[in-house]
Amino acid sequence: MLDIQDPIEARKVIRSNDYTEQTAGSANKYVQGNICILPSKYAMDFASFCQKNPKPCPLIGFGTKGDPSLKDLGDIDIRTDVPQYRVWEKGKIIDEPYDIKKYWNEDLTTFVLGCSMSFELPLIEAGIPIQHIENNTIVPMYRTSIDCEPAGQFSGKLVVSMRPLNSKDAIRSVQISSRFPAVHGAPVHLGDPSEIGIKDIMNPEYGDPPKTFKNNEIPVFWACGVTPQSVLQDSKPDFCITHSPGKMLITDKLNNDLAAL
Secondary structure, three states: OEEEEEEEHHHHHEEEOOHHHOOOOOOOEEEEEEEEEEEEEHHHHHHHHHHHHHOOOOOEOOOOOOOOOOOOOOOOOOOOOOEEEEEEOEEEEOOOOOOOOOOOOOEEEEEEOOOOHHHHHHHHHHOOOOHHHHHOOOEEEEEEEEOOEEOOOOOOEEEEEEEEEEEHHHHHHHHOOOOOOOOOOOOOOOHHHHHOOOOHHHHHOOOOOOOOOOOOEEEEEEHHHHHHHHHHHOOOOOEEEEOOOOOEEEEEEHHHOOOOO
8 A cells, every 4th residue: 555645646656657557545635536538528527427427427527639637636647647648549458558648649638537546535434444454455446247327438336445344334325425526426226136136245346355254244335437438448549548447637626625514
């Protein structure tokens, strides 16, 4: 874990390629974002997709065409300030670089989507253990059988993140995360993973497998900002850049600024 609580300092370390691991627990009072960078011809359709699917794709910021800065979210250069990226062509990953300077061009537009890490700190402060943070692993994420609402070029399956919780903590987590609709809000499912098309809870499509489930724990699933990566596989745009799962953009926006209550 990048044990720096100042977002500007954390981005400096990431920008220098001195840190390429997950960002959970880093600058944990500040909003972290999923990113999707697209050619301008896809921008309106993707914005519409986010509007129609606010649980997995809560849009918290976007750039102007050709500009790698995101001034509303901090002193950010989107070409360098994410620990690791994924570069896609026609639904396939062709590169996973630590910066995207060589891929950047004047036709690209950046979208930043809210991340569940923003409600994890309130969960921890409420005494709810978060397994992947305690183990310094990446939260397990699964492609479900649930269809997203299509928009233009974009359609595909919902991706969810999962945290094992006992019944008491699961109820409390619903109450707490409901205060953060801009970062996925309340869970979309609790309990039996097969009901949402997950065949093997120990084999996530993204992130790391859960270490264990205690006897009194159930899986609790939240809509996940990795959903665009599932959608990219199905929609196959000519070109796109995303973050590598668990390796997020750290912004200067406070998590509390996104709380609804």
